[in-house]
Amino acid sequence: MELTLPPWASVLAVVLATFLFLGAVFGRRRRPSMNLPGPKPWPVIGNFNLLGSLPHRSLNALSKQYGPLMRVHFGSFPVVVASSVDTAKFFLKTHDAAFIDRPKMAAGKYTTYNYSNIGCWRQARKLCADELLSARRIDAFEHVRREEVRALVRDLHASAGRVITLKEHLSTTSLNIITRMVLGRKYADKAGVASGGAVKTWKEFRWMLDELFLLNGVLNIGDWIPWLAWLDLQGYVRRMKQVGKMFDRFMENVLEEHDERRRREGDAFVVKDMVDRLLQLADDPNLEVKLTRDRVKGFTQDLIAGGTESAAVIAEWAISELLKNPETLAKATEELDRVIGRDRWVTEKDIPHLPYIETIIKETMRLHIVAPMLSPRLSREETSVNGYTIPAGTIVLVNVWTIGRDPELWDAPEEFRPERFIGSKIDVKGQDFELLPFGSGRWTCPGYSLGLKVIQVSLANLLHGFEWKLPHGVTKEELNMEEIFGLSTPRKFPLQAVAEPRLAPHLYTA
Template identity: 60%
Template sequence: MSEASYAPYLPISAELFRAKRLQSFELIRGEEVRGMLRGLRETSGRVVQLRDYLQVMTLGVISRMALGKKYIQEEAATEGGPPPVLTPAEFREMVDEFFVLHGASNIGDFIPWLDWLDLQGYVRRMKSMNRKFHRFLDHVLDEHSRRRRLEGEGFEARDLVDVLLQLADDPNLEVQLSRDNVKAIIQDALLGASDTAAATIEWAISELIRNPKVLGKAAEELDRVVGRERLVTEGDLPALPYIEAILKETFRLHPVAPTLVPHLAREDARVDGFDIPAGTAVFVSVWSIGRDPALWDAPEEFRPERFIGSKIDVKGQDFELLPFGSGRRMCPGLGHGMKVTLLSIANLLHGFVWRLPDGMKVEDLSMEEIFLLAVPRKNPLEAVVQPRLPSHLYMRA
């Protein structure tokens, strides 16, 4: 792809993920995390599926950042108001279907003359999912376009959708954005920033339940730095190196994008004795790198301590750990992803005591993966939470 082809996407990434704007979203992240804690507290002593709460939280954050408000909620925001466009359950169903279908192997792709039969039903399911996404995204775009018309000359872009619609109307843009382009970018932002973060947090909590000593060290750090009279804020995160080490170790063992996005060899190269011709599609298996015994001591063990004092970071310069990729195709949401996952893990550990359901031992907790477009847990984590902080902290808006 030429530099010109990237032109329309540069202001898009800058608009949503530049440092100053990310900082302005701190309130949104804090509110959504606190909402998740309130919901979990209400389940005290009962078995919960953590994934449900994580997906609602991460979707709430990116919806408010990118779309300007929550379009996906259980019920109308005010009594007598319009019904929600989608409920969280409906959106989760769409997201799960998206990742299943994008990671599936369709027989028709390999044997074209069988394609019309749709033997596995994937084409039918893709069309159905596509219609649902289009219906939702059309509603979002129509609502934003209506506000632009009403405000006229006084219109100011408030979110990613506003920026994209302005770019689509710019006749001087070298690469024009169509309505479908705008919808595709919004869809990528919603999926990329919600489900991947939720999967990472779920893996982290799963590993901590399996490793009580690590969980104890994390709780001790939180009590020492934050205390038990308040929740964790983003301002606390730089003073929580062990929590950051837990996240890095989770990235190493459970990268949600196991082969990253495909790269293209721009020139002939030779790697480990293999010739890579220019134009070759290159898939980088960070899953294998994270388990390479030549790079990591006891690679199958969950040891956050390996990152204490280590200079290895996730910013794309240390090839041993590339959860967000590297180079021009690196994930632009690195800053956002780190803030959401760190803040969530820290508050989940600080706010609750975690244990497995009655009768279930640590050895019984399956860590089996399922390979889709991403690699989440095959079975959602089920756990019991018990509040460890004063009750009023969970009730704050």
């Protein structure tokens, strides 16, 4: 059958061909000189043809060919990729100040209030550390984490013996912990969303969070080939605008509820949650950088989304690996029985006394790091490293996924071996460049301490309270361990598992 094109198609083809030619010519002229090794770029698209659906793995393969410090082109822009401890330390520590800026991407404009969130605004991180996520404030909410983890085990107990989708339960728990800390109450559960506005059901709320994470991690062509941005070839910008508007309606409703309580209570008003504190700071005329309403919403959105996703992803990967490695699972439950006993649940105070559980968490973060490539940085000034020149305006990516699989650092790096961390001083707080699940330097995740507590106490109690099995007929060899790429890297296929209670029945209903 012959394909008939509409009359305007030939005109559009000529226009696009002209744009492509001009982009190739002028794009090449604009590129700063750089003598780093790397693959030869194609006109216009650069090295996009070398990136698959999992860019961290594609860049890992290229680094084996061109070395731990290489240059690639994403469309019109030169990008330096660091894939070793030494190169990561160069950008994140030694010359942190020279690479402190962040490139402006469409996702930041349309989904984070025009770059008003924690990840785009440097002063926000100090505010988080001092006001919202200080050790004192996190400790004050310990009862919230305890209550929601108990709710999780009750929920799993009610589903005992049945096949469950674990991520759904973990995400519910994480979201309830975060919304109680940040917003003052549960704003969502499986029965529905307790706040009006853009979303009405739990399913819609989960979709909104998942969409936000996906769109903030995609390679949007318009970001890298700016003169094609107006076409929105992948449809990402349209989706960014949609989810941005949905979140804004939700956030406005949240802020209005908090403003109403402040007006109603007057002089008797007491700060109960993080939004209360943010609104209080927004009224402070002496604040060094004005905290606008959009910044309050951007902060709040970041706290909800970031706090929900990372803990659930890590815990799901940990259970997945333990199901593939039953000997490791047996060692974990032996430690829990010996240290905790079978007559109570694990508390946050118990975590320092559970070193093997800690090794499992570290090994999971090494093998299944949530953010395989740290957030991109932008060089402020020309810098030299190992005889190579990195011009000002160059985008830098640190591929921590590659570092976590470096055979010079790790024995049998593709295998799940928590024992490698027994007696090791390697931590996850950003000072040990072999393992950077939360980043390092001035862009370290400000909520890492909270996220770590949620991961530790939830995983410990999941292992303490239940015997975990794969569904009937599924062997450990058949368990699919593929991931998908976005702002986080969750399982491609959510884990299906069966949880059987292993403690006294009365503990699950207490």
